[in-house]
Amino acid sequence: MPVSAAPELVLASVRQPGETDCSDIHIANGVVTRISAAEQQPAGARPAAAGTGGASMAGARIVDCGGRNIIPGLWDEHVHMTQWAMAANRIDLSHATSARDAVDVVRSRIEEGPGGNRRKDENDGGAGPTLVGVGFRDAVWADVPSLAMLDAATHGVPAALISHDLHCVWLNSAAARRYGVEVDAGGLLREDAAFALTRELGRLPDSVVDAWVGDAARKAAARGVVGIVDFEMTWNRDVWLRRITGGFGSLRVEAGVYPEHLDRARLEAMRTGQEIPGGNGLLRVGPLKVLIDGSLNTRTAYCVDPYPYGGRGLLTVSEPELLALLARAREAGFVPAVHAIGDAANQVALNAFEAASITGRIEHAQFVRQEDFARFGRLGLTASVQPAHALDDRDAADANWGDRTDRAFPLRSLLAAGATLALGSDAPVAPLDPWTAMSAATTRSGLDGRAPWHPEQAITRKEALAASARGRSRIRVGDPADIAVLDADPLGVPDEVFASMPVAATLIAGRFTFADGLTDDGGGTVASGS
Numbered sequence: 122m123p124v125s126a127a128p129e130l131v132l133a134s135v136r137q138p139g140e141t142d143c144s145d146i147h148i149a150n151g152v153v154t155r156i157s158a159a160e161q162q163p164a165g166a167r168p169a170a171a172g173t174g175g176a177s178m179a180g181a182r183i184v185d186c187g188g189r190n191i192i193p194g195l196w197d198e199h200v201h202m203t204q205w206a207m208a209a210n211r212i213d214l215s216h217a218t219s220a221r222d223a224v225d226v227v228r229s230r231i232e233e234g235p236g237g238n239r240r241k242d243e244n245d246g247g248a249g250p251t252l253v254g255v256g257f258r259d260a261v262w263a264d265v266p267s268l269a270m271l272d273a274a275t276h277g278v279p280a281a282l283i284s285h286d287l288h289c290v291w292l293n294s295a296a297a298r299r300y301g302v303e304v305d306a307g308g309l310l311r312e313d314a315a316f317a318l319t320r321e322l323g324r325l326p327d328s329v330v331d332a333w334v335g336d337a338a339r340k341a342a343a344r345g346v347v348g349i350v351d352f353e354m355t356w357n358r359d360v361w362l363r364r365i366t367g368g369f370g371s372l373r374v375e376a377g378v379y380p381e382h383l384d385r386a387r388l389e390a391m392r393t394g395q396e397i398p399g400g401n402g403l404l405r406v407g408p409l410k411v412l413i414d415g416s417l418n419t420r421t422a423y424c425v426d427p428y429p430y431g432g433r434g435l436l437t438v439s440e441p442e443l444l445a446l447l448a449r450a451r452e453a454g455f456v457p458a459v460h461a462i463g464d465a466a467n468q469v470a471l472n473a474f475e476a477a478s479i480t481g482r483i484e485h486a487q488f489v490r491q492e493d494f495a496r497f498g499r500l501g502l503t504a505s506v507q508p509a510h511a512l513d514d515r516d517a518a519d520a521n522w523g524d525r526t527d528r529a530f531p532l533r534s535l536l537a538a539g540a541t542l543a544l545g546s547d548a549p550v551a552p553l554d555p556w557t558a559m560s561a562a563t564t565r566s567g568l569d570g571r572a573p574w575h576p577e578q579a580i581t582r583k584e585a586l587a588a589s590a591r592g593r594s595r596i597r598v599g600d601p602a603d604i605a606v607l608d609a610d611p612l613g614v615p616d617e618v619f620a621s622m623p624v625a626a627t628l629i630a631g632r633f634t635f636a637d638g639l640t641d642d643g644g645g646t647v648a649s650g651s
């Protein structure tokens with residue numbers, strides 16, 4: 122499966138954001154080779170057949186984009202892909218108001234068939250993976266879970282539902298058989314037995330996880346995503362080589378490395394940005410990920426001021442240790458990506474970057490001292506931020522960071538200080554959908570009727586698009602043909618449409634990874650291959 126498809130491709134009748142005239146984008150060998158005034162103006166008309174569309178188009182495959190908007194393909198700069206794929210295959214039961222309600226949610230997921238994450242054939246005889254639900258709160262239910270109730274809803278598919286506090290697992294008979302555990306009439310396991318089974322549920326064959334990752338990647342491609350930076354906590358290179366060898370092709374992947382693997386990476390002469398042989402042009406070595414504090418919700422983000430309930434959070438790597446690590450990273454050719462959430466953690470990260478004379482990324486940068494913003498610009502740092510967290514965590518931030526939240530999730534301040542912004546999701550913490558991130562970044566609002574949260578920290582749509590496309594604002598000659606074709610004007614649509622932007626097609630190096638309803642000059646529907 123080569124990365125570049127046909128030798129020449131023309132995306133006919135497209136508009137770059139802000140332009141009224143259509144152009145044709147010529148692509149060869151995976152690269153944009155020419156941008157010309159569209160031969161067909163305006164949108165809607167069938168394009169000239171190959172050979173009659175002018176000498177420039179002779180022999181090219183022409184795909185009519187009907188005047189649609191195109192943008193550089195989108196990146197999610199911070200993803201945990203295996204965890205995201207696994208989370209996407211677990212049923213969310215946090216909203217179930219009764220045992221009966223939870224069972225109904227499980228039943229409808231099973232009956233959804235292919236549209237859900239399970240295929241019909243897996244439902245026959247229960248040979249497929251165990252269906253896992255998470256987050257139920259039986260303490261507030263009026264009815265009680267029973268084995269019979271769950272059995273009746275699951276048609277022999279093994280199902281295991283894990284409670285919100287993880288201390289209880291509700292099984293059906295098929296799952297009890299599969300895992301060799303005894304359950305009572307309630308179908309429940311508690312405490313140690315529940316913990317043991319939960320661990321067991323996380324152990325899945327590579328083939329199952331890889332298939333789920335493939336599904337998740339195709340869904341991302343359908344949102345205009347061409348690449349991810351994957352921070353899965355493992356020796357990630359070989360996992361991705363296995364997936365790509367197995368046919369994965371929907372996304373470019375930059376696979377991060379953790380400090381415990383830095384020696385191995387050096388021995389194998391890996392360095393950030395390097396293309397990995399056997400990765401089909403899709404796989405590169407990512408940054409060196411270093412965590413130095415915790416999170417806001419667990420109140421372990423390391424802060425200057427104490428939390429209302431005491432403590433300043435946790436600095437898990439001291440400044441001298443971090444400095445030593447950054448020096449090693451520089452020597453080995455790795456770009457550090459330092460996880461820093463609290464303002465004191467960001468201060469430590471900036472100190473270390475400054476002392477090590479190295480540039481890189483700060484992941485999250487959720488809370489920054491006023492006097493530190495300028496250092497982001499001066500040190501040439503990238504702030505890898507997840508705007509959706511600002512809305513998910515606004516109440517936690519208000520409760521814990523008090524009157525200092527004017528510098529929380531400070532996108533505008535970072536940009537104004539000269540930082541490079543790079544948007545991401547931290548999936549599974551937020552969904553792997555750049556439009557969700559860009560919507561949060563531009564509106565500071567969940568579009569749920571609540572007033573925007575610190576709207577002065579919003580950025581513009583143009584800025585958000587560039588921060589989601591590695592700084593690219595428009596398609597230019599010489600760029601890799603990583604492109605998203607949109608069904609609406611990203612600069613002109615209302616906020617609600619922008620937040621769930623309809624995407625018509627996505628290409629990586631001129632190869633369609635997603636196409637929805639476009640036709641080529643043969644009159645056929647454009648198919649995506651991954």
Ligand SMILES: [Zn+2]
Nearest residue numbers: 199201352547
């Ligand atoms: Zn993360």
